[in-house]
Amino acid sequence: MSEKAQVSNKFKDFKANLTTRPWIVWGMGIRGFEKLFNLNNKIILSLVGIIYLWTFVFYVILAGDGDYPCDFIGTEDGKNFYNCKPISYYSDLQFGGIRIFLVTLAAIASSGLIANDMTDKSIHLYLSRPISRLDYLIAKFIPIFLLLILVTVIPNIIVYITQWSDAGLKINWIKEENWLLLNIITQGIIYSTVYSIIGLTFSTLINREYRASGAFFLFIYGTNIIVEIFHAIIEDDRILLLSISHLLDIINFFIFDKEFYFLSFGALQPLDIDDIYAIITLLVFVTSCSIFVNWMITNMEASE
Numbered sequence: 001m002s003e004k005a006q007v008s009n010k011f012k013d014f015k016a017n018l019t020t021r022p023w024i025v026w027g028m029g030i031r032g033f034e035k036l037f038n039l040n041n042k043i044i045l046s047l048v049g050i051i052y053l054w055t056f057v058f059y060v061i062l063a064g065d066g067d068y069p070c071d072f073i074g075t076e077d078g079k080n081f082y083n084c085k086p087i088s089y090y091s092d093l094q095f096g097g098i099r100i101f102l103v104t105l106a107a108i109a110s111s112g113l114i115a116n117d118m119t120d121k122s123i124h125l126y127l128s129r130p131i132s133r134l135d136y137l138i139a140k141f142i143p144i145f146l147l148l149i150l151v152t153v154i155p156n157i158i159v160y161i162t163q164w165s166d167a168g169l170k171i172n173w174i175k176e177e178n179w180l181l182l183n184i185i186t187q188g189i190i191y192s193t194v195y196s197i198i199g200l201t202f203s204t205l206i207n208r209e210y211r212a213s214g215a216f217f218l219f220i221y222g223t224n225i226i227v228e229i230f231h232a233i234i235e236d237d238r239i240l241l242l243s244i245s246h247l248l249d250i251i252n253f254f255i256f257d258k259e260f261y262f263l264s265f266g267a268l269q270p271l272d273i274d275d276i277y278a279i280i281t282l283l284v285f286v287t288s289c290s291i292f293v294n295w296m297i298t299n300m301e302a303s304e
Contacts, residue, residue: 025135029142036109036147047105048151051098055155058096059085060162068163069180070258076270079259086156086184087252090191095263099245102151102195103220110144110199111213114293118207123300133297137200137290144196153188160184183255190255191248194286198244201289204296220244237271241281250278 036044063085070082091097117123126136160181167173174181199216206212227243240246246262253260254275261270 021131021135024131025139026142028139029146032113032139032143033146036143044105044109044147047101047108048147051101051105051151052155054098054101055089055159059089059155059159063159063162069177070256074268076261076268079270081261081268081270082258084256084258085159086180086187087249087256087258089156089159090152090187090248090252098151102148102191103217105151106144106148106195106199107202107213107216107220109147110196111203111216112209113140113144114200114203114297115207115209115212118204118300123297127297133294136297137293140200141196144199145192148192148195149188152191153185156184156188157181187252187255190251194244194248194282197286197289197293201293204293231269237273238277240271240273241278244282244285247278247282247285250275251282254278 035041039045069086070084073081073083075081088096090099090102092099114123117126123136127133131139164170164173198219202212202216202219203209206215223243224245227239227246231237231239240250240262249262250260250271250273259270260273261268263269
């Protein structure tokens, strides 16, 4: 009886508006987003709180007098390198970034979106309604994407407004940084999209919520560590294309038109990789994940 009640409760997602498919999908997505902020989701709420606290402490209160958005840090092999706050925001803790919190949040919040529907078989009931597989996937994508936008774009916009306020709210400051706000929004959308799709992929592949979240976390940090070790051994920059973290970082530097580098064992490592290769690799990866998720759901429909 409890399982039937849980499945029945899921169809409250359709309450938004039953007149058109777009409204059904949007209603499901928004309801899913609201569920993430249920008081029972203490870990998710705590991580969101930590991310905002980290932002205010390290990017607002302790920001210092350095140039915003980028500080010059040195020259290597005739190239100038900069520490950009909107870029370092996505790095690891030792560099002032929230990556571990962001990855943990994405892993936990996305792991049950499809896995739970597969476990209780309610996915078949969803797809028997007037929505397609694509509609269903979009409805599952919306909650995690909006959640990640909340901790990527919004905190950086808060920092942007704070810096503008410190500059006296002068219009000339905005004109001097005319592409900065667009860059901040663009990088947040890219990170949120990629992590959301990876989360849905593991949620589909592993129909156990906690295992899916663990696999997500290990995939991001496992590939990151392995790739850096092999990079130190074979000294071939192309191997970094096998790490999602480094792919996103390369594109991040590309958005801000800065030379890419990373710190390996405490040493600054400039890289010689064409940005286009990173962009193509990331597009292929995201497309492959999307196709795989659709294929898995198609097989479930066929086997039912």
